[in-house]
Amino acid sequence: MSIIVANGTAEVESNLKNILEDVSKVSIEEKNIFKIGISGGSALKYFTNAVLAMRKDFSKWKIFFCDERVVPEDSEDSTYGTVKRGLLMKNIFKDEQFIKIKPDLNASEAAKEYIQQMEQYFKKGAVPEFDVLLLGMGPDGHICSLFPGHKLLDETSVWVAPIEDSPKPPPCRITLTLPVVNNARNCIFVATGEDKADIAKKVLIDKDEQLPAARVQPNSGNLYWIVEKAVTKYFD
Template sequence: MTGERAVIVHPDADTVATATAARLLLAILDAQAVRPAVHVALTGGTVGTKTLAEIARSELVGAVDWTGVHLWWGDERFVPRDDDDRNEKQARAALIDALPIPAENVHPLAASDEVDDLEAGIARARAELASWAHDGGEWPVFDVTLLGVGPDGHVASLFPGKESLQVLDVGAVGETDSPKPPPVRVSLTLPVLNASRQVWFVVAGADKRDAVEAVLHGGSDLPAARVSGQDVTLWLLDAAAAGQPSS
């Protein structure tokens, strides 16, 4: 984890989403110039979902060869597939259903009504990751991983003080007692996130300011402080999350 880190502050959450959407489309186009398959891990949340909606509206969306793009999620709520809390459902409505992307290129984490139990959902996630591993690895290398950050400094569904932060030998883990509802989740693990070429933290809101400050100023053991990209780590913030006055 030796890549460059940059902090970019936009005036508000809407601008964060719009700018991130354009940045992501350009990153995909750049990656497609050198690799036949591009893997992107999506995040949920208000800004993450708005970013996807902005992608759908962008003039650049048609320039991407979506048959070569693979979409993943950093975490998912272990609820029925049609539940409004599902990151996948929100992403499909905001963007994916409008894309000319093959169904097999979309890799959602299991819903509670698709498998027998949480352990089966975790096993499915690990198998799916392994099936797309390359270069002798155990999971795919994401070209870009988008992550939100909670007020407590959590990323994906890796929360402070939880045992999931110590899981370093498999690609996915379960959480049965999330401090943020719904309580049951499936999450990618730190080594999968840290294998990403680029990690982008997309964060908005004054309630995130303390966590952002703790991570960016070093010495923090928050989950967000334990994730960075191999090549690039971007913090894409609004003024409130950055602790700056809005313009």
């Protein structure tokens, strides 16, 4: 695990940019495609700024969602909608580069349909191997839409699961499951702000596996934590 301590959010973004440039280059050289899963919240903002600073050819990128809220695309809660209102409109990506949910379905149908879309990009019968999963961590230690104490944390039978009782609104979502998260070639967390200091200590120092973020332990991939200095306040 690499913990990268950044002085401020601009340094968070530049570290993220550097890692994404390196790993996307390797993936495209090896396989002619780069498959990344992105999260909502502040991670999405840092992703957007890192991408805007790159000024490169993104045509080989395919962008998936680590989780998504089952809401219409024009809702402020839609992660894809937020991307669409930002990066797409700046003509950085084409709409077809995004693998997105069908928001008219219910959560259960949307999760199944998302798996079918993923099957076009990952080997059938094997756990999908993302090149990068970009993860945020909630103040309760959640990742994707996998919340502490929720039964979905133990879900191993599907790549993508529905959730209809998310403790954080909106309640209906789909989420990658932990076996998929841990099979990624690179998991990159971004965590900023002093309000993440307490939970970051529990996850990174105490390694409390009740917390979803502490259960991100890639099988053979790399794990990066890009954290602002304030997040490491209780590390000593």
